[in-house]
Amino acid sequence: MTGIVAVIDYGMGNLHSVASALEHVGASEVVVTHDADVIRQADRVVFPGVGGIRDCMSEIRRLKCDELLTQALTEQQVPVLAICVGLQALMSRSEENDGVDCLDTIPGEVRYFGKPLTDAEGSRLKVPHMGWNEVHQTMNHPLWAGIPDMTRFYFVHSYYAHAWDRSLLAGSVQYGVNADAALARDNLFAVQFHPEKSATAGLRLLKNFLEWNGQC
Amino acid sequence: MGLAKRIIPCLDVENGRVVKGVNFVDIRDAGDPVEIAMRYNEQGADELCFLDITASHEGRDTTVHTVEQIAEHVFIPLTVGGGIRAVDDIRTMLNAGADKVSINTAAIHNPELVRESAQRFGSQCIIVAIDAKRVDDVEGQPRWEIFTHGGRKPTGIDAVAWAVRMAELGAGEILLTSMDRDGTKNGFELGVTRAITDAVEIPVIASGGVGTLDHLVDGVIQGGADAVLAASIFHFGEYTVPQAKAYMAEHGIEVRQ
Numbered sequence: 001m002t003g004i005v006a007v008i009d010y011g012m013g014n015l016h017s018v019a020s021a022l023e024h025v026g027a028s029e030v031v032v033t034h035d036a037d038v039i040r041q042a043d044r045v046v047f048p049g050v051g052g053i054r055d056c057m058s059e060i061r062r063l064k065c066d067e068l069l070t071q072a073l074t075e076q077q078v079p080v081l082a083i084c085v086g087l088q089a090l091m092s093r094s095e096e097n098d099g100v101d102c103l104d105t106i107p108g109e110v111r112y113f114g115k116p117l118t119d120a121e122g123s124r125l126k127v128p129h130m131g132w133n134e135v136h137q138t139m140n141h142p143l144w145a146g147i148p149d150m151t152r153f154y155f156v157h158s159y160y161a162h163a164w165d166r167s168l169l170a171g172s173v174q175y176g177v178n179a180d181a182a183l184a185r186d187n188l189f190a191v192q193f194h195p196e197k198s199a200t201a202g203l204r205l206l207k208n209f210l211e212w213n214g215q216c
Numbered sequence: 217m218g219l220a221k222r223i224i225p226c227l228d229v230e231n232g233r234v235v236k237g238v239n240f241v242d243i244r245d246a247g248d249p250v251e252i253a254m255r256y257n258e259q260g261a262d263e264l265c266f267l268d269i270t271a272s273h274e275g276r277d278t279t280v281h282t283v284e285q286i287a288e289h290v291f292i293p294l295t296v297g298g299g300i301r302a303v304d305d306i307r308t309m310l311n312a313g314a315d316k317v318s319i320n321t322a323a324i325h326n327p328e329l330v331r332e333s334a335q336r337f338g339s340q341c342i343i344v345a346i347d348a349k350r351v352d353d354v355e356g357q358p359r360w361e362i363f364t365h366g367g368r369k370p371t372g373i374d375a376v377a378w379a380v381r382m383a384e385l386g387a388g389e390i391l392l393t394s395m396d397r398d399g400t401k402n403g404f405e406l407g408v409t410r411a412i413t414d415a416v417e418i419p420v421i422a423s424g425g426v427g428t429l430d431h432l433v434d435g436v437i438q439g440g441a442d443a444v445l446a447a448s449i450f451h452f453g454e455y456t457v458p459q460a461k462a463y464m465a466e467h468g469i470e471v472r473q
Contacts (some may be wrong), residue, residue: 020288051338115417119218126419126442128388131382132220132262132472152220154293156340156388161403174218197293197315199257213258 002210003043007032008068010059012051018083021044021196036191044210045072049085053110053159054097056085060185065104066103073105073188079214081143082190083159087183089163090190094213096159105113106190108163117176125176130157135181135193141191141216143182151201153193154182161192187214220472222262222438222443224295224421224461225450227252227351230269230280234451247451248286256450257290257371259457261473264290265318265391265421265445268298280312287313297391306333318391320345321364324371329386334386341423342381345391348375348408360408367395368427370461376392376411383416391445401427401448411461429455429463436469 005022007015009032019030039045047069049056060066072080082090094100094110101161102110117125132152137144160179165167170189171182183190189209195202227234227249234249253264258398266286268279276407283296296309297318306317323330323344330421334342347358347367360375379390394405398465404422422441426432426449449455461471 004353013312016311016313017287017291017315020313021291024288024291048339052335076259107259125219127417128419129219130340130389131222131442155219156293158339194293199260199292203291208410 002027003029004041005030005044005046005210006039006042007040007048007123008065009034009047009048010056010058010063010065012049012056014083018048020133020212021203021206025203025208025210032130034065034068034114036064036068039068039072039078041070042076042078044078045069045080046186047080047082047086047088047089050085051085052097053088053100054096055083056089057100060089060103061068066095067169069103073186075195077187077214079209079212080188081209082188083196084157084192087190087192088159088169088216090183090188091161091163094159096111105187105188106163107165108161110159110161113176119176121185128156128159129175130156132198133173133175134191135171135173138169139185141189142212143184143200143205145208147201147204147208153191153195153198153201155193157192184216186216217470220262220470221441221464222421223432223457223464223471224263224265224443224445225256225261225457226265226267226445226447227424228267228269228447229279230406231272231275231281232282235269237361249287252451253286253290256457258458258471260461261292261457263293263295263443265295265297266314267295267318269301280308282314283309285312293389295343297343302329303333303336306337306342310337314341316341316389317344317456318343318345320347321332321456323382324362324364327381330382330385330387334388339386339388341394342387343391344387344395344413346375346379346382347393347395350405350406350408351393355380358407360411360469362367363395367398368438375408376415379412379416383418387418388421390419391421397425398423399448400425403431404439404444406434406439409435409441413442418441425451429460432460433464433467433469436464437467
């Protein structure tokens with residue numbers, strides 16, 4: 001039994017693909033919502049996000065999704081998966097949109113990839129970082145089960161997270177800089193890539209999330 | 217090792233069926249879009265592109281339904297283009313399950329649409345499609361101009377300058393089609409591909425003219441493209457996506473295998 005999976009909806013884009021990917025890997029009930037009562041009863045919580053951080057943060061705060069998230073993490077202590085801008089929103093602050101204060105759940109910052117961005121050989125790299133890149137697993141974690149190290153996942157972002165506490169790093173990605181691809185702490189797992197768009201590997205990670213008991 | 221170059225099979229869809237026009241004219245029926253999308257997904261395609269060439273209003277509802285079905289079965293990024301004219305069209309396609317939309321003619325009529333939609337939905341889901349045709353200047357210097365209406369109507373707009381402007385307005389990616397090459401199987405027009413990839417910071421998808429696997433290699437190595445799009449070589453079973461990737465990898469291109 002996977003129980004009820006609540007996908008937190010703060011109105012910043014289509015969450016259909018996250019929900020349908022979770023259903024595809026066996027979630028018995030997926031609810032896309034910002035209803036506090038529903039999220040309080042959920043067995044797992046997904047915190048996605050797309051779009052600009054300023055608009056995301058203002059909607060997260062307006063709909064009190066920040067409180068719901070804190071509650072899921074510390075009171076309900078259910079497994080929580082943050083995706084893309086969901087991960088960035090957990091950091092202390094972001095450089096995007098002239099600087100935005102974020103939730104500070106994971107102390108750290110979100111930085112622009114930089115212009116011009118180049119790889120180790122000096123070739124120019126495009127921004128956004130868009131496409132399939134290799135994720136180096138820096139931690140043993142139940143969410144990586146059955147996924148080989150350096151498997152490619154689908155990324156699309158112009159800003160990247162850097163957590164201050166490097167012991168929280170679960171996966172990293174090289175794109176001109178060494179960016180945090182996955183962060184983990186207690187019952188929270190956060191990814192910069194899109195598991196719902198990462199074919200077999202992404203679906204495996206989502207399946208692992210449904211089977212996870214929230215312990216590292 | 218790092219970011220892989222992407223292979224994007226393209227489905228031209230009319231009234232719910234995948235078709236492929238040669239020079240946008242001669243149309244052959246190639247099958248059910250959901251089945252074809254699932255086949256490419258299983259083959260390891262990096263993304264899918266779905267171009268709606270349906271003219272009628274009723275047909276467009278069919279398109280939304282097809283996008284919904286594909287998004288339920290295929291867990292790789294899906295771009296939808298064709299007939300995207302307003303913010304509402306973009307919202308409809310994103311809600312149906314598209315990850316990105318491609319804006320073509322509407323961007324020419326109203327460039328602000330690109331800015332507005334990038335602000336609203338994020339640059340990551342706004343692709344500007346450019347249909348370019350070579351129109352050398354009087355000294356014979358290469359120049360490419362944007363054409364609309366399937367390559368029949370010149371706009372007077374320089375394709376390279378346009379790509380730069382679209383990136384400034386917030387486009388997250390450029391889908392560049394050479395109207396001289398589309399459907400010819402003679403390979404990408406590498407001149408305009410290189411000119412645009414050098415001119416913009418955002419990724420560029422090369423499209424139009426793929427007939428052999430060497431063309432895909434050329435698009436990346438000579439054209440500098442971040443992704444290559446092809447239709448008929450995959451639809452009619454001449455090559456599979458894994459064959460294309462193996463060939464690109466042999467030529468030193470990083471791909472996802």
